[in-house]
Amino acid sequence: MMHERKLLAVLLAMACSAALPACGDSGTTLRAQAHEDDDHGHGDEAGHGEDGQDDEHDDEHEEGRTRIAPDVALALGVVAEPAGPAVMRETAALFGIVRLKPSARADVRAVYPGRVLEATATVGDTVEAGDTLAVVENASSLQAYRVPAPISGTVLERFSNPGDVANDRPLYRLADLNALQAELHVFPRDAARIEAGQSVTVRLAGGDIEADGRITAFLPLSETATQSLIARVELPEGSGFRPGMRVEARVATAEYDVPLAVRESGIQRYRNGQAVFVQEGAVYEARLLELGRRDGVFAEVLSGLEPGETYVVENSFLILADIEKAGAGHNH
The missing domain is CATH 2.40.50.100 (RNA polymerase II/Efflux pump adaptor protein, barrel-sandwich hybrid domain)
Known part of the structure; x- marks a missing residue:
């Protein structure tokens, strides 16, 4: 339990110092509390014999593993889900502008x-x-x-x-500012694989406004300067876009099923490879993977993980940080 309190205090202090430089005394207090807990932990360890047996803290930090209580994981925003099959998509990147419908x-x-x-x-x-x-x-x-x-x-x-x-x-x-469409440039290299009816995700360039739609039609004439066709995508009412905004879009040009995939948000660089963190109760274990095709959302798993195993999909970097912190401590 002491480890979870230290982890929560340290990670919250890291988040404060990284995202809110003005936190000031709050960050200092969290780090001091973590240090105080650490001192108490070392004091408790002093009573162990010399028979080589590991204490609970050492058990929690076996190679590539860590233990985090469920309530602490929830507070840190750690989310996990089972690995399984997925529908992956080949996409094409398009760019354009938001305009009013005629x-x-x-x-x-x-x-x-x-x-x-x-x-x-x-x-x-x-x-x-x-x-x-x-x-x-x-x-x-x-x-x-x-x-x-x-x-x-x-x-x-x-x-x-x-x-x-x-x-x-x-x-x-x-x-009517709610009646909007994205006009996307389809350049000659993509013209053969872009067609009406395909699904599109439109995102504000450099921003976080996003909406899903479908290509409804193409303008009858191409642009002389760029030789591009213009594809129209109706944007849903209340999407947050405004006329004149520049957008980027991903068009799904093909779909295929894979038997096992993980979300790319859960993948972290670990020991010169790509890994996810498998959860079993309160224990999280780094699992190196051999990956295949990737589409920006999912990555196909060729080996290293079994279907149904639960892995971290959000805030996996926190698990990585705790495992690496424990590993650095063992090296002293």
């Missing part, structure tokens, strides 16, 4: 020319279809009439003020 934009014009009496909306306002945006006096009949919003959306631009003369120029420009 049907999501509307220019609002006066039906009859005349003087603008009222202009009730301003840039940034959210309006519903049918809301009054302006009141215009018909130049022929001198009767005032209202100009309604043709769609629900946001006012992007306003072109008129009271006293202006309304003619064929727009009074407002509206857009």
Whole structure:
């Protein structure tokens, strides 16, 4: 139990110093507590005989293994799952930009020319279809009439003020900012394997906004400068994207089944190889693997792991750090 308290204190102190340099006294207190626990641990060990028997702490740190109590693992965010078959995907990387769907934009014009009496909306306002945006006096009949919003959306631009003369120029420009699509460049090298209906994951370039969709269509003409085709992917409402954002995408071009795979998030570099950490109760053991194909999510396992064995898929670096810390201690 003492080891788990030390591990939790040390790892929390590491996280504090790495992610929150301003933690100050908090990090110092955690490290001091870990050191204090360590001192107590050495004091307890002093009573052991010289018969070569290992204490509980040594048992916890056999070669490539460590022990972490379930409540401590939960607090550290360590997550494990059974290894098994997986569907892996070959993907192609595409790049593009977010744009409004053609049907999501509307220019609002006066039906009859005349003087603008009222202009009730301003840039940034959210309006519903049918809301009054302006009141215009018909130049022929001198009767005032209202100009309604043709769609629900946001006012992007306003072109008129009271006293202006309304003619064929727009009074407002509206857009439904939830009706978005990604327009992705498909270069000649990928054109033969990209087609409508394929699944796509779209991510904000340099950011963490992400959405899944499918290629719905291609624009009929290619871009002359790049010779690329433009693939359209509808983005779900509320995805967080905005028109003009640059995006990168992964298109699934092929799928295949593998009998045994692990998540790449669980793989760590260990002893000049690739390893995952197999969990049996409170014990975590480094297991070197021979890996095959990889798709960025899963890695095919050729040897080193059996189906059904439970391994760490999130925060496996914490297990690695504890095993390496224990190994360094044994070398003294």
